[in-house]
Each structure stands twice: as C-alpha cells, then as structure tokens.
Amino acid sequence: MKHLVSIRDISREEILELIDLAGKVEKNPEKYAHALDGKIMATLFYEPSTRTRLSFETAMHRLGGRVIGFSDAKVSSAKKGESIADTIRMASAYSDVIVLRHFLEGSGRVAVEYSDVPVISGGTGIQEHPSQALLDVYTIYKHFGRLNNLTIGLLGDLRYGRTIPSLLYAISKFKDNKVFLFSPPELRTRMSVLNDVRDNIEAIIRQDLKSNIEELDVLYVTRVQKERFPDEASYERVKDFYVIDPEIARRMNKNSIIMHPLPRINEISYEVDSLPQAKYFEQAKNGVWMRMALLLKLIGETK
Amino acid sequence: MTDKKGMLVSKIKNGTVIDRIPAGKALKFVELMGLANEKHTLTIGMFVKSHKIGMKDIVKVHDRTLTKKELDALGLFAPGVTVSTIENYQVRSKVNLNVPDIIDEVLKCNNPTCVTNYREPIKTKFKVIQKEPLLVRCQYCDRVMLEENVLSQI
Incomplete structure (x- = not known):
C-alpha cells in the first residue's frame, strides 16, 4: 500500500492490518508519540472540512510530526489557476505525505501520478472518502468484533455522499454481509457502485426504513442535502422521512449501533445522543486512531 | 477482392488498407478519421461483395499509416475491421481490430466534474468493462459510460 485514494485499491488484509494497528495506537498512544518525528504532512483542502482535516492534523501531531497546508482554495494558488498536478509536485517536494481533498472526481488519481510521496484522499468529489470508510469499519469492528455476517442499513443521500462508495467497497471485502440501502429514489446509490459490490454484498434497495429497522446491526445515517434536489418541494417531501428519533432508535436491536459521518443537521435528533446505540461521536474520535494508523503504515519507519 | 476476376479497387503502393x-x-x-480533410489520395469501395460477410466497404489511404489512437477509435466504431499496412505493394502487417481493453485519449468523460475535463496535464483513460453492449469506465473518476455515450463521440 503506497497511497490511499480508493478503498478499491486496498485488500482485506490491509484493512485488517490497519484496524489492528489503530487498536494498538488507541491502547497505547504514548508508544507512538515520536514515531513520525521530523516528518511533515501537507493538507491540501480545496473544499471545507472540519473533522477530516482536524483529525488528520491531530493524528500527525500525536505522532510527533508537523503539518503544513491550506484549508481554503481561495488562499492557495488554485485561485490563480494552478493545476492539481503542479500543486502536488510542489507539495510533494515540501512534505512526506499529502492529504488532498478536492471537489473533482479523479483528483486523487492525478495526485498519485504527480506525487513522489504517499497521497491520501481526504474526500474526492462524490467519488470516495476512503479514510472515513476505514474509521467506520474500525468503529464497527470494535463493537462487533467482526466485519462479516452483519446487516447494515445505509440511510439518506446514497447517491452523492462520498462516504457511501468507500464504505460499500470496504464492506464488500468481507463475507456474508447484507446491506439495506434506504433513500429517496432520486438519491439511490449509483449503479456503477452497486455493480462493483454486487458479487459480494446482498444489497436491498428500500425507500422506507421502518419495515426493516429491527433487523439492523448498524444503521449508518447520512445527511440529505437540500442542494441535491431540483426544487424546494421535492426536498421538503423527503427530508423528515429520514430523521432518526428515539422512537425509531428504541425499535432497534439492543446491541445495534447508529453511526453518522457528521456533520448532522437534523437527521438524528439530539434525544438519540444519550441512547446506547448512538456511536457517532465515538466514531469521530476513532478517526484520529485510524488516521494515525494510516500515517504510520504509509510513512512510518517500523510500519 | 483479389480473386481471379481482377481487382475492383486497385492495389496501392504505400499506405493503409x-x-x-x-x-x-x-x-x-x-469523416470520423478526418481523412476527408487531408490531402492523401483515397480509394473507396462501397457495397463490395464479400464471401465472409456478404457485403462490405473498403477504404485505401495512400501514403499514410494509422496512429494507435486512430486504431482504438476504429476498433470501437467498427469491431471486426482489418487494417493492413502496405509497403511497396506488399502487406507489411495486418491486424484484426476489436474493441480495445483500454482506450487512451480517444474518449471524453461525460462526467462534468471529472478531473480530465479540467486543465490538467493528463489524457483520458477508459477501461472496457463489457464489449457487447459496450460499457467503459473512466480510470480517473470511475464514471461508467454506455455504448450510446461512446458512439456519439466518435
């Protein structure tokens, strides 16, 4: 594993190794406090981000490394019209690892072609968000002790949410998983993504969450964004349909979990936060451990 | 074409058949190959009787060979076509074109937010994931294009 721009590029074994390493780091962070002393991570964020950038930066700091970069394309030379290729060449000369978030699909692949150092996608258009998927499977693994034989419900914007393809690709590397895809018809998972995973995942497309809620081990909620709809009316029609309130949460299995890549707006009500199923804040915290593992694996001496 | 009754379309000295x-x-x-705008002599035969495929067309381009990009486009447009390079009246090489496995440069990705549609120093690359009917996948953005999207471009 040299870069991480798509979960499709990595194997099940590599995912399990990362989960194992993230677990070790979480148990004993002090042991890794100087693992990346003297290393520099460049964060090139052409799109706003809170969690992804902060958790990558925290991860690097906790490993003893330093961080350079920008978090707003307006202050970078992208505004002057510099290509991704040129920016990457420059950043790869200045740093030991690059984290790139860009609004164009395929930007991660271009970065890999022009970088001399490992490239990690911090979100690539609507295409993928691989480090998010890794922290998601780490969260699932920590709770269930396995990544096979699970029933997982994905809810919300499954068409444009970049987390969804990455998560499906990760789940598809494991056996006997059943995935319910709950979304309004206009926000269904892209056919090309479904085709990629259909041999390994039993995928069931549903519009209504209510009839299958009891079956789920994991309910993964994503935000339905207003700007994805052609008009206000079609947004209004579906938005409350996908709100998780305590009543829905209580119908879920006792050992099940509710996840969300965050930020949430109103798709999980605040009352759910105190229920045992609510895992999304722990999930966000797991992001730091998993990103530490990822940095160690890509640029650490001992790996 | 080369049967005993003689040549319907005469031999060329150098070029491509x-x-x-x-x-x-x-x-x-x-038109597709842009040959109509070039100054190379063309010999065109249409609705020529063929033992193998009933009727066919044939084009001879004098003093010109085809690039890899042109061969790829041709394979997409008309799989089954044969291309012979002629040197001094002799067939120097002959290939049966088929849909290529990887298509470099020829196609444009129809995803408006694909990085290949922006000012980057890269060429498009598509992988053929199915030949009949044609399905190709952009190796940058993962967009899958259908046969009609592909053929409308060439």
Whole structure:
C-alpha cells in the first residue's frame, strides 16, 4: 500500500492490518508519540472540512510530526489557476505525505501520478472518502468484533455522499454481509457502485426504513442535502422521512449501533445522543486512531 | 477482392488498407478519421461483395499509416475491421481490430466534474468493462459510460 485514494485499491488484509494497528495506537498512544518525528504532512483542502482535516492534523501531531497546508482554495494558488498536478509536485517536494481533498472526481488519481510521496484522499468529489470508510469499519469492528455476517442499513443521500462508495467497497471485502440501502429514489446509490459490490454484498434497495429497522446491526445515517434536489418541494417531501428519533432508535436491536459521518443537521435528533446505540461521536474520535494508523503504515519507519 | 476476376479497387503502393468495414459505413468512417480533410489520395469501395460477410466497404489511404489512437477509435466504431499496412505493394502487417481493453485519449468523460475535463496535464483513460453492449469506465473518476455515450463521440 503506497497511497490511499480508493478503498478499491486496498485488500482485506490491509484493512485488517490497519484496524489492528489503530487498536494498538488507541491502547497505547504514548508508544507512538515520536514515531513520525521530523516528518511533515501537507493538507491540501480545496473544499471545507472540519473533522477530516482536524483529525488528520491531530493524528500527525500525536505522532510527533508537523503539518503544513491550506484549508481554503481561495488562499492557495488554485485561485490563480494552478493545476492539481503542479500543486502536488510542489507539495510533494515540501512534505512526506499529502492529504488532498478536492471537489473533482479523479483528483486523487492525478495526485498519485504527480506525487513522489504517499497521497491520501481526504474526500474526492462524490467519488470516495476512503479514510472515513476505514474509521467506520474500525468503529464497527470494535463493537462487533467482526466485519462479516452483519446487516447494515445505509440511510439518506446514497447517491452523492462520498462516504457511501468507500464504505460499500470496504464492506464488500468481507463475507456474508447484507446491506439495506434506504433513500429517496432520486438519491439511490449509483449503479456503477452497486455493480462493483454486487458479487459480494446482498444489497436491498428500500425507500422506507421502518419495515426493516429491527433487523439492523448498524444503521449508518447520512445527511440529505437540500442542494441535491431540483426544487424546494421535492426536498421538503423527503427530508423528515429520514430523521432518526428515539422512537425509531428504541425499535432497534439492543446491541445495534447508529453511526453518522457528521456533520448532522437534523437527521438524528439530539434525544438519540444519550441512547446506547448512538456511536457517532465515538466514531469521530476513532478517526484520529485510524488516521494515525494510516500515517504510520504509509510513512512510518517500523510500519 | 483479389480473386481471379481482377481487382475492383486497385492495389496501392504505400499506405493503409482498411477492409471489412460494415457495408455503407465507409463515408462515415472517412469523416470520423478526418481523412476527408487531408490531402492523401483515397480509394473507396462501397457495397463490395464479400464471401465472409456478404457485403462490405473498403477504404485505401495512400501514403499514410494509422496512429494507435486512430486504431482504438476504429476498433470501437467498427469491431471486426482489418487494417493492413502496405509497403511497396506488399502487406507489411495486418491486424484484426476489436474493441480495445483500454482506450487512451480517444474518449471524453461525460462526467462534468471529472478531473480530465479540467486543465490538467493528463489524457483520458477508459477501461472496457463489457464489449457487447459496450460499457467503459473512466480510470480517473470511475464514471461508467454506455455504448450510446461512446458512439456519439466518435
């Protein structure tokens, strides 16, 4: 594993190794406090981000490394019209690892072609968000002790949410998983993504969450964004349909979990936060451990 | 074409012979390859009787060979076509074109937010994931294009 721009590029074994390493780091962070002393991570964020950038930066700091970069394309030379290729060449000369978030699909692949150092996608258009998927499977693994034989419900914007393809690709590397895809018809998972995973995942497309809620081990909620709809009316029609309130949460299995890549707006009500199923804040915290593992694996001496 | 009754379309000294073009498509093909705007002599035969495929078209381009990009485009447009390179009246090489496995440069990705549609120093690259009917996948953005999206471009 040299870069991480798509979960499709990595194997099940590599995912399990990362989960194992993230677990070790979480148990004993002090042991890794100087693992990346003297290393520099460049964060090139052409799109706003809170969690992804902060958790990558925290991860690097906790490993003893330093961080350079920008978090707003307006202050970078992208505004002057510099290509991704040129920016990457420059950043790869200045740093030991690059984290790139860009609004164009395929930007991660271009970065890999022009970088001399490992490239990690911090979100690539609507295409993928691989480090998010890794922290998601780490969260699932920590709770269930396995990544096979699970029933997982994905809810919300499954068409444009970049987390969804990455998560499906990760789940598809494991056996006997059943995935319910709950979304309004206009926000269904892209056919090309479904085709990629259909041999390994039993995928069931549903519009209504209510009839299958009891079956789920994991309910993964994503935000339905207003700007994805052609008009206000079609947004209004579906938005409350996908709100998780305590009543829905209580119908879920006792050992099940509710996840969300965050930020949430109103798709999980605040009352759910105190229920045992609510895992999304722990999930966000797991992001730091998993990103530490990822940095160690890509640029650490001992790996 | 080379039967005992003689040559319907005469031999060329140097150049390229594109044979077994689906009957009636030769003119479209000449346009596609941009040959109509070049100064190379063209010999075109249409609705020529063929033992193997009933009827076919044939195009001979004098003093010109085809690039890899042109061969790829031709394979997409008309799989089954044969391309012979002629040197001094002799066939120097002959290939049967098929849909290529990887298509470099020829196609444009129809995803408006694909990085290949922006000012980057890269060329498009598509992987053929199914030949019949054609399905290709952008190796940058993962967009899958259908046969009609592909053929409308060439």
